[in-house]
Amino acid sequence: MASFGFRGTRIELGPGESALDALDRVGIPLKSGCRSGVCGACIVRVTKGTVPADARRGIAPVLTAQGAAFACCLRPTADLELDDLDGGLEHRARIVALETIGQDVLRMRLACEGNFDYTPGQYVVLQRDDGLERSYSLASLPGDATLELHVRRTIGGAMSSWLFDGARPGDGVGLRGPLGTCCYTPERQDGPLVLVGAGTGLAPLFGILRDALNRGHTGPIQLFHGARDTNGLYYRAELLAIASAASNVTVRGCVLEGPTPDPSVRVAPLGDAVASVFPNLAGCRVFLCGDGSLVRSLKRRFFLAGAASRDLLADPFDAAALPARKIAAGPCN
């Protein structure tokens, strides 16, 4: 009978037992829910061995590429090594550059020790050496020399204050990741993509947009960047450069407070700006990134406007907390 290692223990599987059954039997706690390969509570990572197809049906491709599997459906016929979904993803990195790229927006470039493979749109947990941790989405592409993160200065923010005022190139940090599933997948490549970002929510979209183009997306891509006022619409030149080089890309800025010297920037809330172009979002794949409560409310609004739940990928930024991650895409979305 097959066995698996998990959290330092080797467990033999009994006949017909799933990994979850076996863990329950030996008293190792693993969260579970439906126990039927639907809810995603018991997803683990297979770090050595092959994942049987029926143990990963419905899990986001970004996660299955990292070995994700439902413990409740995992009945392997050969030995495996398992880890928690976000276990064993610790890295060390060095700050290479810190540059202001907009009002209260800092671009941080990091060089990771060793190989760091990720899909654009994923995020990392940045760890200062005293243990302070915050999550930031990746704005870079895996082929780039460094990892790129965008940081907003938050008033009284412990991590952002350090990054803006204390951190220096050469400083070492810890990184956990990559985590998250707000990523482009190369299917339905002639379909419409809608990228919606508030403030530094542009960071993962900047990676996702270029990733989609690099992977041959031919359908129309519309990117909406929202900010309080025009000072908050950073990276405008970079976005317009991408739009002028790719005929299927349109970028739109919108602000809550005018005036806007640029006539192509609307004064409108982000959700309204999207709704005026897409009153119905059926058939669109939507990527939604930025402030957590705005993202959650727009996600609901776009769902009610016809976007399929599996086509609504969100990266909600929550203050001083790790963002809830979406475990599964596709059937379990």
Place this chain on the structure above:
Amino acid sequence: MTQLFERLGGAPAVDAAVDLFYRRMLADPRVAHFFEDTDMDAQIAKQRAFLTMAFGGPHSYTGRDMRAAHAPLVARGLDDLHVDVVIEQLGASLAELGVDAATIAEVAVIAESVRADVLGR
């Protein structure tokens, strides 16, 4: 897999129905307030699990699970009317997908079977 689940089309049928059903719930003023502060992903996963059960598919719900999960809602006024709405909207979603009335009735019987546990009776 039960015969009913197979007849309905299995997991792909759940996929097709869950968005329709959940949109109906969010847009129905009789029940929408129960979903106000909920995380959409978590809710979709729960609805997917519920539909799988109602379609005769695999699940591990116990009466205690249903009771415990819905107790906070019962405290907020969840009652027979709301369970009626769920069964009604489930039927309407299936009708929209072209499922025949007899099969819808079978699904309704399964959904009905958890009423007492959901309402903590």
